[in-house]
Amino acid sequence: MHTRKRHILAILKKRAKIFPVLGLLGPRQVGKSTFLMAQWCHETDSNYITFDRKEIVTRAKNYPAQLLIDETNNQTQKLVIDEAQKVPHIFDSIKSLVDEKKRMGSFMLSGSAEFSSKTGIRESLAGRMGISKLYPMTLRELSNQDFHAPWVHLDFDGSDQVKAKSVEKWLQRGGMPLFCHLDDEDERFTLINSWLEAICYRDLNQLKDGKYDGDVAFNVLRYIATYGYTSMSQLASDLLLTKLSIKKHLNALESLFLIYKIHSFENPRAQPKYVIFDAGVLNALRGASPTFITKHGCFVSLLFNEIYAQYEYSGKLKPELFYYKTRGGAEIDLVLKTKDKIIGIEWVNSDDISAYKQRGMRSFLSNHKEALGYFIAPVQKNYKLENNMHVISWNCIG
Numbered sequence: 445m446h447t448r449k450r451h452i453l454a455i456l457k458k459r460a461k462i463f464p465v466l467g468l469l470g471p472r473q474v475g476k477s478t479f480l481m482a483q484w485c486h487e488t489d490s491n492y493i494t495f496d497r498k499e500i501v502t503r504a505k506n507y508p509a510q511l512l513i514d515e516t517n518n519q520t521q522k523l524v525i526d527e528a529q530k531v532p533h534i535f536d537s538i539k540s541l542v543d544e545k546k547r548m549g550s551f552m553l554s555g556s557a558e559f560s561s562k563t564g565i566r567e568s569l570a571g572r573m574g575i576s577k578l579y580p581m582t583l584r585e586l587s588n589q590d591f592h593a594p595w596v597h598l599d600f601d602g603s604d605q606v607k608a609k610s611v612e613k614w615l616q617r618g619g620m621p622l623f624c625h626l627d628d629e630d631e632r633f634t635l636i637n638s639w640l641e642a643i644c645y646r647d648l649n650q651l652k653d654g655k656y657d658g659d660v661a662f663n664v665l666r667y668i669a670t671y672g673y674t675s676m677s678q679l680a681s682d683l684l685l686t687k688l689s690i691k692k693h694l695n696a697l698e699s700l701f702l703i704y705k706i707h708s709f710e711n712p713r714a715q716p717k718y719v720i721f722d723a724g725v726l727n728a729l730r731g732a733s734p735t736f737i738t739k740h741g742c743f744v745s746l747l748f749n750e751i752y753a754q755y756e757y758s759g760k761l762k763p764e765l766f767y768y769k770t771r772g773g774a775e776i777d778l779v780l781k782t783k784d785k786i787i788g789i790e791w792v793n794s795d796d797i798s799a800y801k802q803r804g805m806r807s808f809l810s811n812h813k814e815a816l817g818y819f820i821a822p823v824q825k826n827y828k829l830e831n832n833m834h835v836i837s838w839n840c841i842g
Contacts (some may be wrong), residue, residue, distance in 0.1 A: 448581070448585060448586075448588065448621070449483065449585070449588075450475065450479050450483065450578065450581075450585060451582065451584070451585060451591040451753070451757045452468075452479070452576060452578055452756070452757050453479075453483055453484070453487065454591070454757070455576060455756070455757055455758070455759045456468070456484065456576055457487065457488075458759060459574040459576065459759075460488070460548060460549030461548055461549065462548065462574060463548065463549070463572065463573055463574035464542040464546060464547060464548055464549070464550050464551065464572055464573075465538060465542060465550065465551045465552075465553060465569055465572050465573040465574075466549065466551070466552045466553070466573065466574055466575075466576065467528075467552075467553050467554070467555065467559060467573050467574070467575035467576065468480070468552060468553070468554040468555075468575075468576055468577075468578055469554070469555050469556075469557075469558065469559070469575060469576070469577050469578070469701070470554075470556070470577055470578035470579065470701055471556060471620075471700060471701040471702060471721065472556045472639070472642075472643060472647070472700075473620055473621070473622045473623070473639060474578050474579070474580055474620060474621070474701075475578060475581070475620075475621045476526070476554045476556075476578055477494065477526050477554070478621065479578065480492060480524050480526060480552065480554060484524065484552060485524060488522050488549065488552075489521070489522065490521070490522040490523060490524045490552065491515055491516065491517075491521050491522070491523050491524065492523075492524045492526070493515055493523070493524070493525055493526070494525070494526035494527055495525065495526065495527040495528060495530040495531055496526065496527050496530075501530060501531055504531040504534050505531055505533075508531070508533060508534050508536075508537040509537045509540070509541075511534075511537075512534075512537055512538065512541055516541075516550070519541065519545055519547075519550070522549060522550055522551070522552070523550070523551055523552070524551075524552040524553075524554070525551065525552070525553050525554070526554045527554065527555065527556060528553035528554060528555050528559075529555040529556070529557050529559060530650070535553075535568045535569055536568050538551055538553075538568075538569065539568045539569055539572065542572055543572075553573070556647070556700065556701075557647070557650075557651065557699055557700050557701075558699045558701075559573075559575065560699065576756060577701075577752075577756055579619070579749050579752055579753040579756065580618055580619030580620050580624075580721070580722045580749055581619035581620075581621060581624065582619065582749065582750055582753045582754075582842055583606040583610045583611060583614060583746075583750065583841070583842030584606060584610075584842050585619070586610045586613065586614065586619065586624070587606060587607045587610045589604065589606065589607075590604070591757060592604065592754075592842070593754040593755070593757070593758045594754070594840060594841065594842070595750060595751045595754045595755070595780070595841070596754050596755055596758050596760055598785070598787075598816075600826055600834075600836045600837075600840040600841070601826060601840070602840075605837070605839040605840055606839050606840070606841070606842040607839070608838070608839055610842070611746075611838045611839065611842075614723060614742075614746055615723050615734055615739055615742040615743060615746060616723070616724070616727065616733055616734060616742075617632065617723070617724045617727075618722035618723040618724025618725060618726070618727075618745070619722060619723075619724070619749060620636075620722055620724055620725065622635070622639075623635060623636050623639075623724050623725075623728075624724055629733060632724070632728065633727075633728040633731065636724060636725055636728035636729075637728055637729075640662065640665065640725070640728075640729070641658070641662065643661075643700060643702065644656075644658040644659075644661040644662045644665075645658035647700060648661055648693075648696055648697075648700070651696055651699065654692065656692070656693060656696055657689075657693070660683070660685065660689065660690075660693050661693050661696070661697060663683055664679060664683070664690065664693050664694065664697065665697065665702065665703070665720065665729055666729045666730075667679055667682065667683060668703065668718050668719070668720055668729075669720050669725075669726045669727075669729035669730045669741070670729070670730055672740070672741045672744075673717040673718075673719065673744075673767060674717060674718060675715040675716070675717050675718075676690050676691055676694065676715055676716070677715060679694075694718060701721060702720070702721055702725075703718045703719060703720060703721060704718065704719045704721060704748055704765075705717075705718055706718075706719065706765055706766055706767050706778075707766055707767075708766060708767060708768075708769065709766035709767065709768045709779040709781075710768060710769070710770055710811075717767055719741075719744055719745060719748060720741070720745055721745060721748070721749070722745055722749070723741075723742035723743075723745045723746060726741055726742060726745055727742065739793065740777075740791060740793070743791045743820070744777055744778070744791065746841075747777070747778060747789060747791070747820070747841070748765065750841055750842050751763065751765065751780060752765075761782070761783075763780050763781060763782045764780075764781045764782075765778055765779070765780055765781075766778065766779040766781065767779070768788065768804070768808055770807060770811075772807075774803060774804045774807035774808070775804045776788050776789065776790045776804040776805055776808050776817075777789055777790050777791050779808070779815075785816070786812055786814060786815040786816070787815065787816050787817075787818060788805055788808045788809065788812075788815055788816070788817040788818065789817075789818050789820065790804060790805050790817070790818070790819050790820070791819075791820050791821075792819050792820065792821040793821075793822070794821070794822065795821055795822055795823045797819050797821060797829065797835055801819075802819075802829075802833070805817040805819070805833060809832055809833070815832070816832050816833075816834070817832060817833040817834070818833075818834050818835075818836050819833070819834070819835045819836065820836050820837075820838060820841060821835055821836070821837070821838070822837070822838050823835055823837050824837065825837065826840060
């Protein structure tokens with residue numbers, strides 16, 4: 445069992461003093477169950493049950509209130525319910541208990557899908573549940589290093605940098621605990637594709653808003669992995685499907701945390717584009733390790749993971765991430781926007797930040813005078829190109 449410590453623990457302990465119910469969301473196999481059993485139950489003396497077990501599901505469906513009373517020792521012990529979305533009406537019974545006895549941190553509910561109408565879960569715990577998300581392991585979690593959040597504070601000059609081998613490992617294997625420690629590439633790809641098939645052909649059809657086609661879902665994922673940033677129109681055209689069908693499957697895959705949807709920073713009316721959430725999954729879908737050229741998509745997935753995880757585990761509001769591309773063709777990889785800053789981000793695969801490679805960033809900065817620009821490159825030391833343009837080492841982003 446993978447027992448590497450996860451950096452989400454501190455913010456969950458803080459939220460457990462504020463909310464009677466906590467929610468922990470993330471894709472299947474991201475490490476929720478292991479974290480809950482190995483870290484959370486130990487820290488909080490909680491009991492643990494999972495709706496992956498049929499006998500527990502039967503009790504929850506037939507006698508939900510009694511199940512909760514029994515498993516909390518008559519509300520004297522905290523309770524973790526893993527895969528809680530599988531029995532949606534348990535949420536109403538939890539609401540009754542927490543309203544009756546307002547004790548903070550009483551329940552921890554984990555889920556591999558958004559707690560939303562797609563999973564048939566009503567808003568019964570609105571205002572009572574603090575939701576957090578567990579992401580694939582970050583660079584510092586892979587290296588067993590303490591938590592650091594350079595993207596939150598824009599402090600990339602700390603002495604305790606991420607190990608270079610952790611960056612290369614993430615770009616090749618991603619951060620999913622079950623997969624990223626497998627050295628044999630064929631074995632890793634086989635396991636990941638088997639996991640994806642289970643999601644596409646089983647888990648998708650457990651969503652409440654309609655039937656899904658596993659073949660379509662799998663082909664959509666493979667297309668995004670193969671061609672990088674892509675739009676719904678491109679998908680519909682190349683896969684010979686209707687936009688309505690593509691949109692339905694994209695929304696479902698997003699609700700299962702397998703893809704990120706990003707909007708245009710320049711044109712709010714432009715179609716969103718999509719990114720695979722983890723480099724190991726991306727490479728397995730593509731059927732090959734990243735090359736010098738294809739590494740770009742892996743690095744974009746890494747940036748999403750690091751930025752989102754650092755904000756989440758710091759207890760900060762999730763930032764907005766956009767793609768940037770003008771009608772004239774100028775583009776950069778990502779734009780990070782919070783209430784007080786706008787950051788342009790461009791990955792560069794060499795230490796030569798030539799004028800040619802700066803074109804997209806200069807376009808972005810000329811249109812947004814208040815913004816900063818960061819080139820992420822394999823350099824030994826961070827440095828400033830100009831007042832608003834910086835070059836940051838790969839090792840400093842985590």
